[in-house]
Amino acid sequence: MTHHEQKLPDSPESYWRDSTDLPSFQELTEDVKTDVAIIGGGMTGITTAYMLTQKGYRVVLIEAGRILNGTTGHTTAKITAQHDLIYDELINHIGMSKARAYYEANLQALSFIRNLVHEQNISCDFQEQDACIYTTEEKSVQKIRKEHEAYQKLGIEREFIKDLPVPIDIKAGLIMKNQAQFHPLHYLKHLAGAVQKAGGKLFENTAAKEIKEGDHPKVLTTNGHMIISDYVVCCTHFPFHDKKGFYFARLEPSRSYVLAVKPKNPYPGGMYLSIDQPSRSLRSVTIGGENMVIVGGESHKTGQGKDTIEYYRALKSFAESVLGIEDILYRWSTQDLITLDKIPYIGPIYPKEKRILVATGFRKWGMTSSTLAAQIMTDHITNESNPYKEIFDPSRFHPDPSIKKAISFNTDVARHLVEGKLEQPLRTPDELAPGEGSVVSIGGKRAGAYRDENGRLHTVDTTCTHMGCEVEWNDGEKTWDCPCHGSRFSIDGEVMEGPAVAPLNDPKN
Incomplete structure (x- = not known):
């Protein structure tokens, strides 16, 4: 079979979803009272439910479809504080100490996941990996150099490189050491189980229609039921309760594409991301006991772009040239939101509304961002101080x-x-x-x-x-x-x- 005949899978399906046997949950069929209502069953919602139930709070989580089927089920699952080119820009926009805090916040999210995986022995293919951004274009070397200087100023463990262990002819690259990757759904399935053990309740096929504000906010569902709580946490990707926050004007939706391929040539490990357009992302993954590679990229604004199959074809020819393709096992796509200043919005939905919280705008770095969001929102609800809340405050300007x-x-x-x-x-x-x-x-x-x-x-x-x-x-x-x-x-x-x-x-x- 010549390599030109390596066919794309007929229908999009995420490897994470396909390889995880998730429990299913009933829909909500009555009115309930609880301490915290969580809307959205992705990584942010489930991690928040986990943290709160561990502290003894009663939690009801509702998901419009199946849990872990949205952005979380379709990620490339890199757990890293290296968020593309960001630190030089952050230093210029928000100053050195806040830029350092952004880095620390994401690093702390990574250690939360790492510690939990080790303490509870969660089998989710957690692996330490270096993260690397690179460019193949002479004109972008300066950007990598500036980012390297930013790492230096912020005390980030780093390495400036001119070669990659994968056959991509790069002009410059920058490594952030000791980051990680994992199987997000195996990890979150464990957390969802722990939420249930601790008395938390999860409901599927239960969509929120509206939130009534007040001292005891009420979540109304499309099937006519109500959750009365002390706090409501919106982890729905896009905050649907948006009467005064104008989030729709402050978030831009972006889609990107993923292939899981069996490479002809062995993959040397590491997580790579090009800063060039169109973007390219690589990381290893074990499928059926064999080493495969997840190839991602081709971002564009949702609803605006060429025929979507073309994006998969572009990734396929990139994978073919870098790795050689024995087989393409999966293809899927994902969507995420980008805020105006590239920093997620996490915290009270409006300045005066302290009982409704929101987490959105993760810019495709949801593994650390969602964990960090769960920490910030849990601290808000339990009335503990959080050193990072100000940077991510949705009403910052x-x-x-x-x-x-x-x-x-x-x-x-x-x-x-x-x-x-x-x-x-x-x-x-x-x-x-x-x-x-x-x-x-x-x-x-x-x-x-x-x-x-x-x-x-x-x-x-x-x-x-x-x-x-x-x-x-x-x-x-x-x-x-x-x-x-x-x-x-x-x-x-x-x-x-x-x-x-x-x-x-x-x-x-």
Whole structure:
């Protein structure tokens, strides 16, 4: 078989999900009272539930779908404080001591995971690895040098390099020592079990619709039940309760892609990330007892980009040139949110609202960020001081790049809003072949249609129920994606990813 024939898997599936037998949980069928209500069953929600139950708090966690199926189930799972190029920028924007604190906060999250894995003997392929950023372009060497200087100033253990142990011709690289990688779902399955043992309650297929503020905030679910608590923690990726925080204007959704490949040439270990565009990421993973490699990259803004299969093809040809491909075992994609100043928003959702907390904007570094978020929010609830809370406070405001960026996010949103409304679809549903989706015209109106493999047609109104932008077809994942704020919907219009709460309408109405 020639290497050109290495086929991409037919449908996207994450290796982490496929290799983890997760328990399933009932949906919430009654009103309940608890100390803390947690919305979202990803790494942030489950780690927060774990920390709180260990301190004796009663916790109810609800998840709209299945737990650990969102961003957490689709990560590359690097546990590191090396977040691309960031430290030189942080020193310039927030000063030396806060930049150092950002590093320490993420390092502390890494040691929390490391200690827990060792103490509780969690088998989750936890491995110490060095993390390395690199460039293949002469013009970016200066960026790596500046980042190296930033590491020096901040006292980060480092090494400046000009060669990689993988065959990529680099101009410069920077290593952060003693970082780690693991199997995130094996780790979190253990934590979810510990939450249950400690009396915490987890519910699936239970979506939050609204939060009523007050001394005892109430979470209302779409199936008509209520959770009354002292604190509500929103770990839903995008804070859907957004009446005054304007988070939609302060977060940009970004997608990226992942392949798990069996390489022809042995992989030397280490976690690598290019700072060039399009991005490239590498790390090892053990699948079925064999050493495989996770190849990631190709970021773009959600709902805006070329045909999604093209991104997978680009990663495939990169993997082929660097490692040689024996087989491609999995492909999947993921979405995350980026804040205006690249630092996550963690803490009270608005300055005066101390009982509703939020954690969002992890910029694809969710393994340390979610652990750190769980620590900050747990300390807030238990009334303990946390040295890092100020840096991540959602109501912080660095006037510097924020204003310009907020305006550009929003002009981009406005442009998509207007363009989507003006676009005249030329196709009709009859023209769609099985397995094909497209924006079409139904009765003279813009609609979305997908013809499944059995020839059945699924149609939706393409107006996003969040703020009225027009969704676009995502062929790689067979979803309808909103280019404005990153909501994603199934072929039948069900919400797969927020901020939208309501499904897409029926185009015939």
